[in-house]
Structure formats: C-alpha cells, structure tokens
Amino acid sequence: MHIKTVSTTPIEGQKPGTSGLRMKTRVFMQPHYLENFVQSIFNAIGGIEGKSLLLGGDGRYFNQQAIQTIVKMAIAGGASHLIIGAEGIMSTPAASAIIRKFKTNGGIILSASHNAGGIDEDFGIKYNLPNGGPATARVSDRIFAYTLEIDQYQIADLDDIDIITIGETTIAETRIQIIDPVADYAELMETLFDFDAIRELFKSGFRIKFDAMHAVTGPYAKAILEGQLGAEKDSVINAVPLPDFGGGHPDPNPIHAHQLMEIMYGDDAPDFGAASDGDGDRNLIVGKNCYVTPSDSLAVMAANAKLVSGYRKGLKGVARSMPTSQALDRVAKKLDIPAFETPTGWKYFGNLLDANKVTLCGEESAGTGSSHIREKDGLWAVLFWLNFLANRKQSVAEIMADHWKTYGRNYYTRHDYEAVESDAANNLMDGLRGKLAIFPGHTINGLAIIHADEFSYHDPVDGSNATAQGIRILFDGGSRIIFRLSGTGTEGATIRVYLESFEPGPENLDQKPEDALADIIKTASQISNLEELTGRTAPDVKT
Ligand code: VG1
Ligand code: CO
Numbered sequence: 001m002h003i004k005t006v007s008t009t010p011i012e013g014q015k016p017g018t019s020g021l022r023m024k025t026r027v028f029m030q031p032h033y034l035e036n037f038v039q040s041i042f043n044a045i046g047g048i049e050g051k052s053l054l055l056g057g058d059g060r061y062f063n064q065q066a067i068q069t070i071v072k073m074a075i076a077g078g079a080s081h082l083i084i085g086a087e088g089i090m091s092t093p094a095a096s097a098i099i100r101k102f103k104t105n106g107g108i109i110l111s112a113s114h115n116a117g118g119i120d121e122d123f124g125i126k127y128n129l130p131n132g133g134p135a136t137a138r139v140s141d142r143i144f145a146y147t148l149e150i151d152q153y154q155i156a157d158l159d160d161i162d163i164i165t166i167g168e169t170t171i172a173e174t175r176i177q178i179i180d181p182v183a184d185y186a187e188l189m190e191t192l193f194d195f196d197a198i199r200e201l202f203k204s205g206f207r208i209k210f211d212a213m214h215a216v217t218g219p220y221a222k223a224i225l226e227g228q229l230g231a232e233k234d235s236v237i238n239a240v241p242l243p244d245f246g247g248g249h250p251d252p253n254p255i256h257a258h259q260l261m262e263i264m265y266g267d268d269a270p271d272f273g274a275a276s277d278g279d280g281d282r283n284l285i286v287g288k289n290c291y292v293t294p295s296d297s298l299a300v301m302a303a304n305a306k307l308v309s310g311y312r313k314g315l316k317g318v319a320r321s322m323p324t325s326q327a328l329d330r331v332a333k334k335l336d337i338p339a340f341e342t343p344t345g346w347k348y349f350g351n352l353l354d355a356n357k358v359t360l361c362g363e364e365s366a367g368t369g370s371s372h373i374r375e376k377d378g379l380w381a382v383l384f385w386l387n388f389l390a391n392r393k394q395s396v397a398e399i400m401a402d403h404w405k406t407y408g409r410n411y412y413t414r415h416d417y418e419a420v421e422s423d424a425a426n427n428l429m430d431g432l433r434g435k436l437a438i439f440p441g442h443t444i445n446g447l448a449i450i451h452a453d454e455f456s457y458h459d460p461v462d463g464s465n466a467t468a469q470g471i472r473i474l475f476d477g478g479s480r481i482i483f484r485l486s487g488t489g490t491e492g493a494t495i496r497v498y499l500e501s502f503e504p505g506p507e508n509l510d511q512k513p514e515d516a517l518a519d520i521i522k523t524a525s526q527i528s529n530l531e532e533l534t535g536r537t538a539p540d541v542k543t
Contacts (some may be wrong), residue, residue, distance in 0.1 A: 020126025056090020057110030060117030091280030133374030249375030287396020295325030
C-alpha cells in the first residue's frame with residue numbers, strides 16, 4: 001500500500017463552533033478542506049497511530065465520500081481499529097454509546113445536525129472524546145490551532161473500501177469493522193427502560209407518531225418502537241434517511257416538524273407524538289393537542305425520573321444550559337438535588353456527567369440526555385416519556401397541567417433571526433453589553449430589571465472558564481431575556497432571543513405562551529434596538 005504525503009496550507013475559518021465544524025457542503029468538498037481538518041484532529045490527539053476510532057454520520061450528502069477519505073487517512077496514520085456504521089450511518093447518541101462500549105479512543109461524527117443537507121446546504125464534522133462526548137473547548141481549541149499551522153497530511157492510496165456490508169477486514173495495520181448502527185444502541189435502551197411496560201401500553205391501544213424527518217433516527221425508531229415495542233405499523237413517519245432529508249429542515253420544532261404537529265392537533269390524533277433531528281440527538285415531544293416545550297419536557301422528565309426503570313434510584317443532580325428555562329431548577333429544589341447552569345452546547349455537560357455530579361441534563365433547543373452516554377439523545381427521551389406514561393396512565397396534557405400546578409409554569413419561547421448581517425448582529429450584542437451596568441433598577445413595560453450580565457461559566461470539574469456565553473437580563477419575579485449569537489449557522493449571524501416569564505399559579509397556568517410573554521417580547525425588542533439595527537420586524541423561527 002502506498003501512503004501519499006500531500007502538501008497543504010492552512011485554510012481560514014476551521015474553528016469548531018457550538019458543535020463541531022459546520023460549513024456549506026461545497027466548502028467541505030473543496031480540495032484539502034476535509035483532509036486539513038481531519039489531520040488536525042489526528043495531530044491534536046497526538047497522532048492516530050495505534051488508536052481506535054468510531055466513524056459514522058447522519059447520512060447527509062457527502063457523508064459516505066467523507067468517510068472514505070477519513071478511513072484512508074486513518075489507515076495512512078496507522079490506526080489500529082476503525083468501527084464504522086454500515087453505509088456510514090450512525091446517530092450521534094449511538095456513536096457516543098459505541099465509543100463507550102468498545103472503549104475506542106474517540107470518534108468522528110459527520111453531521112450538521114439540525115441544519116439542512118444537500119450539495120447547496122450544510123455539512124459538518126465533529127470529534128468526540130473517549131468518554132463518548134463532544135470535544136471539550138480545550139480540545140477544540142487545540143484542533144483549531146493545528147488547522148492554522150498544517151502543512152501536510154497523509155492518505156493511503158487505495159480504492160474505496162466496502163462500508164455497506166457488515167463484516168471485518170484488515171488493511172495494513174488497521175482492522176476495519178463495519179457494524180449495524182442500531183443493535184448496540186437498542187441493547188443499551190433495553191437496559192434503561194421497562195420495555196415490557198411500554199409494550200403493554202401499546203397493546204392497550206396507546207398510539208404514537210414519531211417523525212424521523214428523513215434523517216438518521218428512522219432506522220432506530222423503526223427497530224425499537226415498531227419492532228421491539230410493538231407500536232402499530234407506520235408509527236414512524238419519514239423513516240428513510242435521505243441525503244437531503246427530503247428537502248426539509250431536520251430540526252424538530254413545531255415549525256419544521258409541521259407535518260407531525262398537524263397530525264397531533266388534527267382529528268383522531270394519536271396519544272403521543274415525537275420527532276428527532278438530522279443526527280438523532282434532539283427530540284420534540286407533543287401530546288394530543290398539547291405541545292411540550294423542550295424546557296418543560298426536561299423538567300417533567302426530572303420530576304418523573306423515579307418512575308422510569310433505569311432511574312428508579314433518583315437523580316444525582318441535574319444541569320441545563322443557561323438559556324434553558326428555569327423550570328428544571330424548581331424540580332431540583334423540590335427533589336433537593338444540585339442544579340447546574342452551563343453555557344449552550346453539550347460539551348459543557350461532559351465533565352459534570354463524568355464526575356457523577358449530574359444524571360440528567362438538557363437544553364431548550366430540544367436536547368435531553370443522561371449519564372447513559374455523553375451526548376443528548378432523541379429516541380432515549382421518547383422512551384423515557386413512554387416509560388413514565390406507562391406508569392402514570394395519564395395523557396400528556398394531564399401530566400403538564402399537574403406539573404404546572406405543582407411547580408408553577410415557566411412560559412417560554414425562543415425567537416431566531418437568521419442570516420442577519422454579521423456586523424448588525426455584533427452591534428446589537430455590543431449595544432446590550434454597553435448597557436449592562438445601567439439596566440438594573442430600571443422598569444420597562446412594568447418589568448423591573450434586577451440583574452444584567454454576560455454569562456460566564458467556571459467548570460467545577462476541570463477549572464476551565466468560558467466567557468461571553470450570552471447576555472442575560474433578569475427581572476423581578478423570575479422572568480428573563482437572553483440574547484446570544486448562534487454557533488452552528490453557516491450564513492451571516494443568527495440572533496437567538498430567549499424569552500421566559502414565570503407564573504406561580506394556581507391561576508393563569510393556561511395562557512397562550514405568546515400572551516403570557518407579550519410584555520417580555522416587547523421589552524426584548526425595545527432594549528436591543530433589534531428592528532433598527534437589523535431591519536427585521538419579525539423572527540424567522542419561533543419555537
Ligand atoms: C444550537 C443549540 C444548542 C445545541 C447546538 C447543537 O447551538 O442552541 O443548544 O447544543 O445547536 O445541537 P447554537 O449555537 O446554534 O445556538 V445539534 O442537535 O445541532 O448538534
Ligand atoms: Co443534532
């Protein structure tokens with residue numbers, strides 16, 4: 001076998017964002033682009049020689065081609081073992097589970113997650129650590145540093161290998177194993193949940209619709225929900241992963257998962273609806289006529305954890321990303337367990353989970369997960385819900401009403417302004433930064449500001465610090481407004497405005513979120529000069 005050493009030069013902008021490196025697919029397809037980044041990952045972990053790696057992706061356009069390139073580079077670098085999902089498919093949570101199960105030295109996941117796919121859309125790559133979790137900020141910085149000084153990479157001069165057929169081959173020093181991407185994951189789920197109880201639930205006539213959005217979760221949901229648990233045929237819709245996700249946007253929110261929402265709010269709606277994203281780590285939960293915000297879902301899961309077989313002993317602690325609503329904190333307080341507040345992005349949960357400080361964590365962006373792996377996990381969240389629904393024998397709407405009655409309700413919505421000109425977005429953030437000191441003490445639209453800052457996080461486990469993680473404005477009574485710029489977009493800037501108000505109850509727990517939040521929404525646009533600075537009069541997406 002011939003190993004080519006290819007001369008290259010650094011390519012600007014290969015800085016990982018909230019979750020790996022995401023760019024337009026055509027950018028990734030440029031000569032040396034993928035190779036430079038992959039070699040930088042290898043360099044950042046001290047070389048790939050003698051190491052094992054998991055490889056997989058969400059099946060989007062360029063997935064298989066990219067896997068071939070990475071395989072040839074890993075062989076050239078002397079990797080000892082590659083585990084690859086058949087057809088290059090592997091959901092992010094399954095990848096995390098397999099890295100942990102087979103104790104590989106990490107993994108490379110090809111995905112731009114909730115971003116659209118196709119030659120004119122987005123592609124992405126991320127490196128996960130031996131604990132199965134996303135590279136920490138430190139490791140990501142090291143990878144980025146190598147992209148700035150790279151001058152060569154190695155690649156084996158080989159024909160494409162067969163990544164379709166399950167089996168094993170050895171090329172030079174490298175054992176290559178093609179595995180069923182579903183089996184190990186399904187096995188893990190069975191250890192966490194009471195499959196018999198869920199089977200009984202389906203047998204009793206309970207109906208589910210799971211929208212896989214033509215993304216990676218299709219095969220997993222089919223095998224587990226319909227196959228193992230006996231949900232009726234066609235419970236899983238859009239189940240076949242497509243390279244362009246059928247032209248849709250695989251982001252499980254009420255806007256992009258509108259097909260599911262129509263079913264769940266239509267005549268003869270099933271009892272339970274759910275959807276997952278491009279790489280299978282997000283979840284949307286919706287009952288009959290009852291959308292559950294991700295922040296509420298996280299809180300309800302924490303409150304009901306003891307009814308779920310794998311979590312019967314209770315939770316060590318919980319964590320949420322800073323913009324996620326404070327509903328979780330109220331549950332933690334009642335359970336008398338610690339609650340952590342981290343910056344946005346799953347990489348900040350890894351240390352807390354490794355140190356056994358938390359069992360359950362989540363984000364407002366439809367991500368929930370637990371210590372079973374080190375990524376958020378879409379289908380796991382669905383099974384978690386099904387497990388406690390099987391015990392409680394109540395509808396989703398009843399469970400929500402009961403939850404709010406007990407804890408009060410954190411009304412919540414997120415407004416996204418996408419593809420805003422970067423300068424305008426930065427001006428907006430700078431403008432707010434400049435006013436942080438003078439905000440407290442002011443009352444706007446009847447809302448009294450008690451605190452304003454730019455969120456920073458001190459990791460209690462490794463002592464690292466993350467600064468500039470979003471601007472927060474806190475009001476008397478528990479309401480909040482948060483502004484942040486997205487770190488996963490590929491075009492201009494995306495401004496995210498997170499809006500939350502608290503209603504202790506027992507009255508006013510049944511308002512429409514947009515009514516309950518009207519003053520907060522108005523205040524957010526006033527204090528940020530959003531319209532003036534960006535020219536936008538309405539958000540592109542409201543979740
Ligand atoms: C978004 C979400 C964040 C999530 C990240 C990756 O990041 O807000 O909560 O962890 O996507 O999710 P940002 O920087 O665009 O706000 V996934 O499922 O796209 O990998
Ligand atoms: Co995702």
